[in-house]
Amino acid sequence: MFHSSRASGRRPSAGYNGAVLRPAILLGLVLVLSACRANAPVAAVTAPFGSVRAETLAEAQQVAARAAELVPTIRSAVPGMLDRPIEIWVQRQLEIFEGEPYADHIAGMADFEEARIHVRTGDERVALHLAHELVHVLAGPTWATLPGVLEEGLCDVVAAAVVPEHGLEQHVKRLVEAAATAGGLSAIVSFRQWRGGDAYRIRAEVRLSLGDVTPINLNRAFQLSASEVFAKAAGDSSGGLYGVGYLVAHRIVERQGFAGLHRLCLAATERGLERVPAADILAAAAMNASPDSLRGAVVDSIGDDELEELARLVAKDLAIATVKLCKDMGGEDRPTAFLERADLELRLPHRARPVKLARLREFREEFLRAWGIEEI
Numbered sequence: 172m173f174h175s176s177r178a179s180g181r182r183p184s185a186g187y188n189g190a191v192l193r194p195a196i197l198l199g200l201v202l203v204l205s206a207c208r209a210n211a212p213v214a215a216v217t218a219p220f221g222s223v224r225a226e227t228l229a230e231a232q233q234v235a236a237r238a239a240e241l242v243p244t245i246r247s248a249v250p251g252m253l254d255r256p257i258e259i260w261v262q263r264q265l266e267i268f269e270g271e272p273y274a275d276h277i278a279g280m281a282d283f284e285e286a287r288i289h290v291r292t293g294d295e296r297v298a299l300h301l302a303h304e305l306v307h308v309l310a311g312p313t314w315a316t317l318p319g320v321l322e323e324g325l326c327d328v329v330a331a332a333v334v335p336e337h338g339l340e341q342h343v344k345r346l347v348e349a350a351a352t353a354g355g356l357s358a359i360v361s362f363r364q365w366r367g368g369d370a371y372r373i374r375a376e377v378r379l380s381l382g383d384v385t386p387i388n389l390n391r392a393f394q395l396s397a398s399e400v401f402a403k404a405a406g407d408s409s410g411g412l413y414g415v416g417y418l419v420a421h422r423i424v425e426r427q428g429f430a431g432l433h434r435l436c437l438a439a440t441e442r443g444l445e446r447v448p449a450a451d452i453l454a455a456a457a458m459n460a461s462p463d464s465l466r467g468a469v470v471d472s473i474g475d476d477e478l479e480e481l482a483r484l485v486a487k488d489l490a491i492a493t494v495k496l497c498k499d500m501g502g503e504d505r506p507t508a509f510l511e512r513a514d515l516e517l518r519l520p521h522r523a524r525p526v527k528l529a530r531l532r533e534f535r536e537e538f539l540r541a542w543g544i545e546e547i
């Protein structure tokens with residue numbers, strides 16, 4: 172949600188990897204294409220929070236049931252949320268204007284002025300995306316000084332908290348995206364090997380990422396307007412800014428709760444500032460703007476469960492790297508025996524507790540596939 176442009180017109184914002192239309196361009200679309208607004212989906216249900224429209228009544232009811240739980244949960248967990256009726260459209264193509272669909276990596280949109288959320292038909296993670304967009308349309312004027320990147324972070328932190336079935340996955344995905352903006356997350360793969368009756372442990376450093384991400388300077392990221400966050404996120408599905416926003420918002424909320432993040436906004440408003448200064452944000456997150464600090468913050472946010480989830484998330488790349496390593500080292504030539512005997516581990520530097528990779532189904536499957544053997 173992008174408060175600074177509120178007065179100038181409608182402000183759709185996007186969920187997940189998505190963002191917001193530039194207000195100026197959107198205004199243009201409103202003027203030129205006002206006859207071409209997308210039609211509302213045909214099936215409609217009303218709910219305590221407002222209404223849901225979808226292509227089928229069943230889907231509208233399903234989404235309404237989940238949103239009916241999410242809205243009061245978010246309102247009671249996060250300060251400064253508005254009490255306003257909300258409309259949700261569940262669309263096959265995410266569009267505000269007919270024939271102008273948003274890119275596939277954008278999972279949801281929020282139009283603050285209309286208090287309307289757009290999500291996708293058949294989305295397995297619709298609750299997560301709904302929660303994210305709900306924060307955009309519910310966050311009231313007391314949040315106005317929150318920088319665009321941190322607003323996305325707030326939406327994701329709330330979504331991970333109120334949709335626990337996807338919370339861990341969301342947390343880890345955003346952390347990996349954040350680390351990728353500072354050179355990637357470094358981890359160590361190790362396994363046991365035998366030579367002439369002696370056992371050795373082979374160790375190799377791997378860089379974990381979910382694709383290439385442009386390096387991001389934190390100080391500059393916090394100065395981006397909401398529309399700039401949109402422009403970057405809409406053209407780039409790798410999520411670097413969303414990762415950074417999540418990491419920093421998560422750290423502040425972890426230390427001071429949602430109220431602490433809110434207080435930063437109130438203090439900036441009192442001082443007559445347009446946005447919370449980057450220095451205040453970094454201090455509240457106990458970080459500085461260096462890549463080292465960012466990578467350290469990511470590692471701090473990964474415990475045992477998170478490391479295991481991380482191994483699942485990057486199972487394919489990890490398996491490819493491990494197979495190559497094993498073959499290069501002239502190790503075991505039977506992959507199933509290797510998985511059984513080699514005690515394959517993934518750990519983060521300076522962390523005692525590794526993940527035993529052979530225990531993860533996702534890794535085993537990818538390992539055998541990478542070796543050239545179909546799943547068994």
Ligand SMILES: [Zn+2]
Nearest residue numbers: 185186187323
């Ligand atoms: Zn968003």
